[in-house]
Amino acid sequence: MAAVILSFPTLQGFRTFTQKLSWPKRGVRLASGVARIEKVLIANRGEIACRVMRTAKKMGVRSVAVYSDADRHSMHVAMADEAYHIGPAASQQSYLSMEKVLEVAKKSGSHAVHPGYGFLSENTEFAEACKDAGIIFIGPPSSAIRDMGIKSTSKHIMSAAGVPIIGGYHGDDQSNERLQAEAAQIGFPVMIKAVRGGGGKGMRIARSEKDFLEQLESARREARKSFNDDVMLVEKFVEDPRHVEVQVFGDTQGNVVYLFERDCSVQRRHQKIIEEAPGPGISAEVRRKLGEAAVRAAKAVDYVGAGTVEFIMDAQHNFYFMEMNTRLQVEHPVSEMITGTDLVEWQLRVAAGERLPLLQDEVALNGHSFEARIYAEDPNNDFMPGAGPLLHLSTPEADESTRIETGVREGDEVSAHYDPMIAKLVVWGEDRAAALKKLRYCLRQYNIVGLNTNIDFLLSLSSHPEFEAGNVTTSFIPQHYADLFPAPSAPSAAATCQAALGLVLREKSATHSFTRHSNDPFSPFGLSSGFRMNLGLSRSMSLQLGDKKVDVLVSYNDDGSYTMQIGEELHHVTGEVESEGGASFLHCSVDGVKSRPKMVILNNTVHLFSAEGRAEVGVPVPKHLAGVSGSGAQGGAVAPMTGTIEKVFVKVGDAVEAGDPLMVMNAMKMEHTIRAPKSGVIKRVFFSEGSQANRHAPLVELEEEEEEQEAAQ
Incomplete structure (x- = not known):
């Protein structure tokens, strides 16, 4: 059946339409052939655990969390109806322990286990163990996980099903000599991949015979660590391809539908950082062919539940099967936003034995959606992941067209033991241009202090003219490196004045507080002008702008304004601090230009957030207080x-x-x-x-x- 493409003036109108087609939201029903799911254990952590719990709560299904030592006080534990400790921080001893997870499932009386993504989500043995224990595994049959989880096997199955594949070596001889010989025959560059797993783990590109063995050994080590299996395949690496994937869904009655494609081309370290649906520039005819190929792939392994068929696409929009992820994908929200569906609800219903809520001719596409993955990492240092506390965290306001998928709150810590993703920012617009504008607006409202993030990089990327035009490939970042990583610039004079004003106003607030609580209202320590420091009507303030120090001479004027001298330039500054929703905003004017940046002062640094971007101005620590570094x-x-x-x-x-x-x-x-x-x-x-x-x-x-x-x- 052909897919339906409809147009709705608003996202709410679209969702109202699709909800009329869906089953009533009254929890999982008891009927002939339909199982009972009233309590579900989520065998995962972080944002995906919270995501599943929200839908479970909406459906009247109780949720059970598991947690490690590192997650004892985490958000997913607080959200769950019940939570059980399962071991140390190391995932091998907690979230990857099938025995511990199943023990909790039995102890808690859970009817089903939702594995999320990662960890045990694509583990054949775990799916079988759940079945043997009489617990529903919310995922495909173990046979589908096994067939699609081994890339060499999946290639043979896809070829037989008429799904286009790319050539390569998927054989049993895993000797260095054989793999290197096959790579030479295929022709460099080649992609070396672990036959199991995903998420960019165990994947390396060898561009010449000289670096093949080094890349092979690195891929093997990472595969052993991630999947306990270091069997590799080698295939031709398509230069500058697009990564396009199709969301599929099957039920136990043999129905399989596709919910259109996502473009996930922009990546670093073979991991996605921004995704969109539908794919830019993809015609209706190619979209139909992609969807039908994905459905053939799913039917070839009797697929049930949510899955993703991944393709690489060349410049002529020819596409080739890459792999199938037999689970819910990180980026599933963009598919939900353009189809008005809740795929976690679909998972629970299908796992209980119900028919798909929508068949193919009822699946409608509306608008465009982006997802930006917000990571604790340093893009300027080869995207080095980071860890640490979220000292300040404020986000855009969630609404019908904006979703914040997260598992952390202000004060929580991004742990070194797990993936450094902080959140997924998901937006919807009536078309790609509107959605992209919404994405950039919301990124500027996502303010984090305490560790490095990729937010500024995401803003730079989403503002690039080639990205705006939809000209995306997996080589986008290296191709546009100079544009995406401009030389750092020091805060502007206006931002420097704003930071100085913020520090002066903070001091003023502190001295007024001292006066209110002091028995000596005439104490010089209660003065907030330069007089308190015997400086008359002015004072000098030293600030750190990037790698250089700048002296700011602040003069206190009779009308409550300030004159700030930076070098030879004089600036007239007024303003005050207002609190709103727990945040501080600096209502100020610099040389007659009014603005309202958010201000956070932490750890000797003034952080300013505004529509123009983010600025950091430091307060140098005296040498006698700095301590010894090294x-x-x-x-x-x-x-x-x-x-x-x-x-x-x-x-x-x-x-x-x-x-x-x-x-x-x-x-x-x-x-x-x-x-x-x-x-x-x-x-x-x-x-x-x-x-x-x-x-x-x-x-x-x-x-x-x-x-x-x-x-x-």
């Missing part, structure tokens, strides 16, 4: 984050060049190669393979080679 590994390498040392390549006495690999660290579910910051000789190696290193811990100490030292003297 790693102890003089000129050496330090751990960028807390993690496990997987591989050590060097020993004491080895000579290395700048950029040579020293160690491989596994942290935040990813492998990171630690490289020599300069040439020298290894003096000390502080960690062995298998040991845990804390953030900023010295890993290797380097000393310059003797000839370099002599030349320097």
